[in-house]
Amino acid sequence: MKKKIVFLLTLLLFPLNVIAYSSKIIPGGETIGINVSSKGVMVVGFYKINNKYNKGNPELKEGDYILKLDNNDVNTIDDVISYIQNISDDSTIDITYKRNNDIKHTNLKIINIDGENKTGLYIKDNITGIGTLSYIDPETKVYGALGHEIEESNSKVRVDIDTGNIFRNYITSIDRSVNGKPGSKNAKFYNKDIYGDIKKNTKYGIYGEYNKDINKETMEIKKLNEVNLGKAYIRTVVKGEEIKDYEIEITNINKNSKFKSITFKVTDEKLLKESGGIVQGMSGSPIIQDGYLIGAVTHVLVDDVTSGYGVSIITMLDEGDKLVE
Numbered sequence: 205m206k207k208k209i210v211f212l213l214t215l216l217l218f219p220l221n222v223i224a225y226s227s228k229i230i231p232g233g234e235t236i237g238i239n240v241s242s243k244g245v246m247v248v249g250f251y252k253i254n255n256k257y258n259k260g261n262p263e264l265k266e267g268d269y270i271l272k273l274d275n276n277d278v279n280t281i282d283d284v285i286s287y288i289q290n291i292s293d294d295s296t297i298d299i300t301y302k303r304n305n306d307i308k309h310t311n312l313k314i315i316n317i318d319g320e321n322k323t324g325l326y327i328k329d330n331i332t333g334i335g336t337l338s339y340i341d342p343e344t345k346v347y348g349a350l351g352h353e354i355e356e357s358n359s360k361v362r363v364d365i366d367t368g369n370i371f372r373n374y375i376t377s378i379d380r381s382v383n384g385k386p387g388s389k390n391a392k393f394y395n396k397d398i399y400g401d402i403k404k405n406t407k408y409g410i411y412g413e414y415n416k417d418i419n420k421e422t423m424e425i426k427k428l429n430e431v432n433l434g435k436a437y438i439r440t441v442v443k444g445e446e447i448k449d450y451e452i453e454i455t456n457i458n459k460n461s462k463f464k465s466i467t468f469k470v471t472d473e474k475l476l477k478e479s480g481g482i483v484q485g486m487s488g489s490p491i492i493q494d495g496y497l498i499g500a501v502t503h504v505l506v507d508d509v510t511s512g513y514g515v516s517i518i519t520m521l522d523e524g525d526k527l528v529e
Contacts, residue, residue: 225341225343225344225346225521225524225525226341226342226343226344226422227424227425228342228422228423228424228425229339229340229341229342229422229423229424229425229497229517229521230339230340230341230342230418230420230421230422230423231338231339231421231423231439231490231492231497232336232337232338232339232340232347232349232439232488232489232490233336233337233439233440233441233447233489233490234336234337234373234441234445234447235334235335235336235337235373235374235375235389235391235440235441235445235485236334236335236336236337236349236370236371236372236373236399237332237333237334237370237371237372237373237391237393237394237395238331238332238333238334238335238349238350238354238368238370238402238410239330239331239332239368239369239371239395240330240331240354240363240365240367240368240402240405241279241329241330241365241366241367241368242269242329242330242363242364242365242366243269243271243279243364243366244269244270244271244278244279244301244302245269245270245278245279245280245281245283245284245327245328245329246267246268246269246270246327246328246329246356246359246361246363247264247265247266247267247268247269247270247301247325247326247327247359248266248326248327248328248356248358248359249266249325249326249358250266250324250325250326251324251325251326252324253315253317253322253324254315254317257324258312258313258315258322258323258324258325259312259324260299260310260311260312261310261311262308262310263310264299264301264310264312264325265303265359266356266358266359266361267303267356267359267360267361268301268302268303269301269302269303269364270284270299270300270301270327271300271301271302271307272298272299272300273287273288273297273298273299274287274297274298275298275300279329279366280329281327281328281329284323284327288314288321288323289320289321291314291321293314293316293321294313294314294315294316295313295314296311296312296313296314297311297312297314298310298311299311299312302364312324312325328356331354331356331363332393333354334373334389334391334485335349335350335410335485335487335488336349336350336440336441336485336486336487336488336489336490336500336501337349337370337399337488338350338351338409338488338489338490338500338517338520339490339497339500339517339520339521339524340414340418340420341521341524342418342420342422344527344528345413345414345415345418346411346412346413346414346524346525346527346528347370347399347400347411347412347413347414347524348408348409348410348411348488348500348520348521348523348524349370349409349410349411349488350409350410350487350488350500350502351408351409351487351488351499351500351501351502351514351515351520352407352408352409352463352487352502352503352515353405353406353407353408353409353410354405354410362405362407363405364405365402365403365404365405367401367402368401368402368405368410368412369398369399369400369401369402369412370398370399370400370401370402370410370412371393371394371395371396371397371398371399372393372394372397372399372445373391373392373393373394373445374391374392374394374444374445375389375390375391375441375442375443375444375445375485376390376391376392377390378390378442378443378478378479378483379483380478380479380480380483381479381480381481381482381483381504381509382480382509383506383507383508383509384506384507385506385509386482386483386484386504386506386509387479387480387483387484387509388483388484388485389441389442389483389484389485389486391485398415399414399415399416400412400413400414400415400416401413401415403527404523404526404527406523407463408462408463408515408519408520408523409488409500409515409520409523411523411524411527412527413527423492423495423496423497424495424496424497425496425497425498425517425518425521426493426496426497426498426517427516427518428457428459428465428466428498428499428516428518429459430496430498431454431457431466431493431498431499431516432454432493432494433453433454433455433456433457434453434454435451435452435453435454435493436451436452436453436454436468436491436492436493436498437449437450437451437452437491437492437493438450438452438468438470438486438489438490438491438492438501439489439490439491439492440486440489440501442475442478442479443478449492450470450472450474450475451470451471451472451475452468452469452470452471452472452491453468453469453471454466454467454468454493455467455468455469455511462515462516462519463502463513463515463519464502464503464513464514464515465499465513465514465515465516465519466491466498466499466513466514466515466516467511467512467513467514468491468511468512468513468514469510469511470482470510470511470512476510480509480510481504481508481509481510481511481512482501482504482509482510482511482512483504483509484504486501486504487500487501487502487503488500488501488502489501490517491514491517497517498516498517499514499515499516499517499520500514500515500517500520501513501514502514502515
């Protein structure tokens, strides 16, 4: 039976085959707020006008990025509204949009209903959420978080980041996970207390430069082939800003997969009582074994919320390393 899973957002030159990340890394565990904006606005859905969908010709799709309206740049929802409301009723406009890195054009008829111009498009100009910091490199100040990409929830398309940052977060409560319905962290955002920027949104997490105090404990790392089955810990926050280690059992190691390298089960009774298992917002929580940083949490299994997957820390460090290559 197929198991359903869900996600939990200065150049230097180095010789070939030389890694840039440090031998000792600062493990994360802090819950972070995440805010990203894209160049243009993303189409996230459609609504009917006069019982018909209005998608343009050729048709726009969820996940397309609208860049221009009649050759006028748009970067926010307000840009779109301002332009649409100031054109003639029932006009047809030219839309420049991006799909899979290809620039395309379409024509969209604007329809006036009760004195208001309608597009038929649901759009989004930024995404805000929470996740967990995975590591900070004390030498390069590069951080990694989440362990997976930020994607738009409706279209399931990876978000193209124009600007973004991570910031302080305070956990106010937990919606517990139950089998069939993963829970989530609820948080208070301190979006002016910025921890760092976001430069990359990749399959293996988000990366950027950490600009807060990093005078913290460092930890040696282990490659995937050095990881053992059995006892380990995940480091995360379930209340306030208190970082704690919770016991897990590593049940499988997949050396052929960079994405779901580690399979584990939560065994810590305190965590099971507080959260029911893995919840959304724990993505990126460091996985630690025998005092070594070995990976980060990426997914929860919907049908068994006490179980999840993790990515190797080496995979994340290699991805972060590309920022300083």
